[in-house]
Amino acid sequence: MAKDKLLFTPGPLTTSRTVKEAMLHDMGSRDEEFIAMVRDIRRQLLELGGASQASGYEAVLVQGSGTFGVESVLSSAIPAKGKLLILVNGAYGERMVQMATRYGIATEVLRWSEDEMVDPASVQKALNADAAITHVVIVDCETTTGILNPTEKVGAIVQAAGRTFIVDAMSSFGAVPTDLAAGGIDYLISSANKCIEGVPGFSFVLARRSKLESCKGQARTLSLDLYEQWRGLEGNGQFRYTPPTHTLLAFAQALKELAEEGGVAGRAARYLGNHNALKAGMKELGFLPYLAPEVQSYIITAFHYPGDTNFKFEEFYRRLSQRDMVIYPGKLGHVDCFRMGNIGRLKDKDIQALLVAVEGVLKEMSVAIPVARPK
Numbered sequence: 001m002a003k004d005k006l007l008f009t010p011g012p013l014t015t016s017r018t019v020k021e022a023m024l025h026d027m028g029s030r031d032e033e034f035i036a037m038v039r040d041i042r043r044q045l046l047e048l049g050g051a052s053q054a055s056g057y058e059a060v061l062v063q064g065s066g067t068f069g070v071e072s073v074l075s076s077a078i079p080a081k082g083k084l085l086i087l088v089n090g091a092y093g094e095r096m097v098q099m100a101t102r103y104g105i106a107t108e109v110l111r112w113s114e115d116e117m118v119d120p121a122s123v124q125k126a127l128n129a130d131a132a133i134t135h136v137v138i139v140d141c142e143t144t145t146g147i148l149n150p151t152e153k154v155g156a157i158v159q160a161a162g163r164t165f166i167v168d169a170m171s172s173f174g175a176v177p178t179d180l181a182a183g184g185i186d187y188l189i190s191s192a193n194k195c196i197e198g199v200p201g202f203s204f205v206l207a208r209r210s211k212l213e214s215c216k217g218q219a220r221t222l223s224l225d226l227y228e229q230w231r232g233l234e235g236n237g238q239f240r241y242t243p244p245t246h247t248l249l250a251f252a253q254a255l256k257e258l259a260e261e262g263g264v265a266g267r268a269a270r271y272l273g274n275h276n277a278l279k280a281g282m283k284e285l286g287f288l289p290y291l292a293p294e295v296q297s298y299i300i301t302a303f304h305y306p307g308d309t310n311f312k313f314e315e316f317y318r319r320l321s322q323r324d325m326v327i328y329p330g331k332l333g334h335v336d337c338f339r340m341g342n343i344g345r346l347k348d349k350d351i352q353a354l355l356v357a358v359e360g361v362l363k364e365m366s367v368a369i370p371v372a373r374p375k
C-alpha cells in the first residue's frame, strides 16, 4: 500500500496505524460486546472532562461529523421560547448562526474580527441588557484562525447570570485541559476525528444531566434529538439508528493511545512542541503568522500569503501535496492566509519534513526566501 500523505489540517487528521487497524472487524450493533464498548467510551469521555455520571454529567454520542453534534445541541437544547446568544469570531461561529436561523430560534449575535478574542465584558453587558437570553454558545478554539477564546471567563459570567452555557470544543477537547463543572459548562461538543485522533464518523456531547432532561420533547429534528439519543444509549445501550461501528472501534483504540501518551497533558505537550517548531521554522522562511501570539492556540496556525507575485497558493498547495504534505486552504474573511494544523499523529520529524518541503516548493516556484512581507 502506498504511504499516506501527512495531514496538516484541522481534520480528518493523520491517525496511527493501530487506530486504523482497530477497524478491521465487523461488529453487530446490538451485540453485547459492542454495547459494552460504547458504555466504556462514554465513561472515558466524561473522565476527560473531569466529570462522571455520579457527578451529574452524561456523554451522548451522535452519528455524523462535528457539525451534526453542534446541530443536535442547538436544535434540542433551546426551548421554543428560549433565546440564544451566539459569540462569533470565525466561520464555525457563523455556522451556528445559520443553524439557529434555520430552526427559527431567537438569537442575538455578538461579532468580533477573526483576530480578536471574544470579550467577556461584552458578554456580561449583553446578558445584563437582555433577560430573554436563556443560552450562550462559544467556540473554544476557532479553528478558522486557531484563536483560543476565553471560555472559562465567559463560562463564569454565564453561570453567575443563571443562563445555560454551550461550548463547541471541537478542535480543543482532548488536547486542552477541560473541567466541565469548573468551567460552568452545561453542554460541550467535540468529535471523534480531532484531538482524540480517531477517524471521522461521530460527534459527542458531554452534558449536565439536569439540562439534558429539560430537552425532552423539544427537539426540532428526529435523528438529531439529543434527549432521545441519550435515552437510547442509557436505556438499552444502543444507538437509535445504525452506529458507525468501525469508527467506534478506532475511537476505543485512540482513547487507549491518548492514555498511553499521558492523557490530555501528554498530548498538549506534543502539540505545543509541534506548534513551536512549525512557528519557528516558518518564521525562518519569512512567513508571518496571522494572529498575535497571546491569542494563538497550539492547534492550528494561519500564515499570511507572502507578498511575492510568484507565490500562487493553489500551486503551493499542489506542489506540497505532491510531496505528501497536505495543508489547509484559508477560510478567512478579509485576508489571504493559509493554515497549517499540527494536531493528529504528527511528531517533530513530520513538522521538520513539512518545513523542508515548504522550502523546496518555494524554490521551485522562484519565491525569494525569506519570503517578502504580505502587501
Ligand SMILES: *Cc1c(COP(=O)(O)O)cnc(C)c1O
Residues within 6 Å of the ligand: 010, 011, 065, 066, 067, 068, 070, 092, 139, 141, 142, 143, 168, 169, 170, 171, 191
Ligand atoms: C471541525 C470543527 C467543527 C465541525 O466540523 P465538521 O466538518 O462537521 O467535523 C465545528 N467546530 C469547530 C470549531 C471545528 O474545528
